[in-house]
Amino acid sequence: MESTEAAEEAVAEGGRTERSGLTIREVLEGSPAWKAGIRQGDSLLSLNGTALRDLIDLEFFQADSRISLVYRREGEARQVRIRKDPDLSLGIVVDPPPIRRCPNDCAFCFVDQMPAGARKTLYIRDEDYRYSFLYGNFITLTNLTEKDYLRILEQRLSPLYISVHATEPALRRQILKNDRAQDVLPLLERLCNGGITLHTQVVLMPGINDGEALLRTWKDLSALYPRVASLAVVPVGLTSHREGLPPVPSIDAAFAKHMIREIVSLQKQGMDRWGDPFIYPSDEWYVLAKSPFPSLSRYGDLPQLGNGVGLVPLFRKQWMSGIRRLNGHLPRPLVLVTGLGFLPYLKEYVASWVSSGDPDARMVSVLGVENRSMGKSVTVAGLLGAKDIVDKVLERDLPPETLLLVPDIALKEGSETLIDDGTIEEISRGSGLETVAVPSTAREFCLWLGERFPSLLKKKEKTA
Numbered sequence: 001m002e003s004t005e006a007a008e009e010a011v012a013e014g015g016r017t018e019r020s021g022l023t024i025r026e027v028l029e030g031s032p033a034w035k036a037g038i039r040q041g042d043s044l045l046s047l048n049g050t051a052l053r054d055l056i057d058l059e060f061f062q063a064d065s066r067i068s069l070v071y072r073r074e075g076e077a078r079q080v081r082i083r084k085d086p087d088l089s090l091g092i093v094v095d096p097p098p099i100r101r102c103p104n105d106c107a108f109c110f111v112d113q114m115p116a117g118a119r120k121t122l123y124i125r126d127e128d129y130r131y132s133f134l135y136g137n138f139i140t141l142t143n144l145t146e147k148d149y150l151r152i153l154e155q156r157l158s159p160l161y162i163s164v165h166a167t168e169p170a171l172r173r174q175i176l177k178n179d180r181a182q183d184v185l186p187l188l189e190r191l192c193n194g195g196i197t198l199h200t201q202v203v204l205m206p207g208i209n210d211g212e213a214l215l216r217t218w219k220d221l222s223a224l225y226p227r228v229a230s231l232a233v234v235p236v237g238l239t240s241h242r243e244g245l246p247p248v249p250s251i252d253a254a255f256a257k258h259m260i261r262e263i264v265s266l267q268k269q270g271m272d273r274w275g276d277p278f279i280y281p282s283d284e285w286y287v288l289a290k291s292p293f294p295s296l297s298r299y300g301d302l303p304q305l306g307n308g309v310g311l312v313p314l315f316r317k318q319w320m321s322g323i324r325r326l327n328g329h330l331p332r333p334l335v336l337v338t339g340l341g342f343l344p345y346l347k348e349y350v351a352s353w354v355s356s357g358d359p360d361a362r363m364v365s366v367l368g369v370e371n372r373s374m375g376k377s378v379t380v381a382g383l384l385g386a387k388d389i390v391d392k393v394l395e396r397d398l399p400p401e402t403l404l405l406v407p408d409i410a411l412k413e414g415s416e417t418l419i420d421d422g423t424i425e426e427i428s429r430g431s432g433l434e435t436v437a438v439p440s441t442a443r444e445f446c447l448w449l450g451e452r453f454p455s456l457l458k459k460k461e462k463t464a
Contacts, residue, residue, distance in 0.1 A: 032088065033090040042072065045071055053097070055096065063086055067090065069082060108203055133157040149191075159197040161201070165201075166202070214233070235256065256286075259285055263281045338381045341380055381409055383419055404433045
């Protein structure tokens with residue numbers, strides 16, 4: 001499926017109307033559509049008499065053995081009939097649909113806190129149930145129509161990811177700054193009763209939706225378990241670009257430790273009732289508290305990994321497993337780039353490789369980069385800019401043969417462009433070091449190391 005970034009690009013460039021059909025970006029060679037003569041650039045109009053609104057309709061209606069497909073080429077409508085296995089895709093990749101915009105005005109909205117000069121897709125306030133289903137984007141349910149609910153239930157668009165923030169109606173409207181926001185619980189109940197699984201989140205602001213408000217939210221949502229399958233609590237994220245925005249309380253280490261204790265207490269109740277924690281603190285709480293992470297087993301089946309819940313414990317487990325294979329020869333120094341939030345953990349994991357007794361592991365070091373463009377409170381690697389990385393590298397006296405490794409989570413998907421529109425190539429030129437993007441997960445990174453440096457996979461001979 002297409003990425004969220006690709007969809008955002010379509011919106012930023014003006015998008016298209018659903019009536020114009022679905023522009024075919026690619027037809028997989030050898031697929032049923034390819035054999036039927038469908039090609040890139042055609043416009044897909046209907047399947048079996050149903051006009052297609054977006055790629056979800058394409059996925060839904062192509063699950064048949066006999067397909068009557070209508071498409072447009074050079075202004076002319078054409079029709080083909082295709083027979084295939086019902087489970088086999090037609091092999092058509094279409095343009096993503098235009099993204100619906102968010103009707104809310106949350107004080108913590110990250111879009112409003114973006115610095116000037118970042119890539120244009122980062123200034124889009126999205127609120128689209130289709131992207132919640134396709135890519136795990138969180139939505140508030142504040143712009144759904146009756147037709148939307150009927151479609152979600154008919155096509156079983158599950159799971160969906162819902163930003164609840166608070167279940168108390170007046171408080172939720174206050175947080176969303178949307179007086180028209182409906183009571184969220186009946187909306188959630190309708191989706192749950194229709195067989196839709198929901199993953200929820202609370203962006204927590206001290207003194208606003210913590211304490212009794214959070215306890216009420218947990219009680220209300222856990223009453224809908226297991227259809228409401230999880231609740232993540234995420235600390236409010238603030239950048240240094242809040243000119244003209246209302247004040248939002250920041251979070252210090254003491255408050256973070258307090259919240260971890262509160263959430264862990266609720267987790268124990270979930271374990272007692274269902275054998276499932278249900279509620280999870282995002283990794284940022286442990287980073288802010290400077291507290292050790294719990295074991296990976298405390299994260300259940302990692303239901304909100306994409307929301308930053310359990311990423312660090314998973315990385316640690318995969319790192320310790322993958323690095324055991326890499327005890328051969330490393331031919332050049334490596335520097336791993338990361339944000340300040342993950343810095344102490346990555347340094348610890350690299351140190352464990354060094355302390356394993358492998359002398360080549362000492363050629364691996366970690367470079368923590370402060371996010372000067374967005375502010376010191378933004379510490380994740382995914383929001384690092386090229387200029388900040390170059391500036392930090394130039395502060396270090398690194399050997400010219402050093403290979404600089406930038407995590408791919410910092411890149412716009414499908415490109416080598418960072419948040420400030422700088423590129424990997426520009427980092428290489430500015431730093432004077434060969435620079436490459438590498439996988440952000442420990443498992444894939446260790447595999448990459450073995451492929452890039454096969455000598456690492458060759459076990460060293462033990463000396464007498």
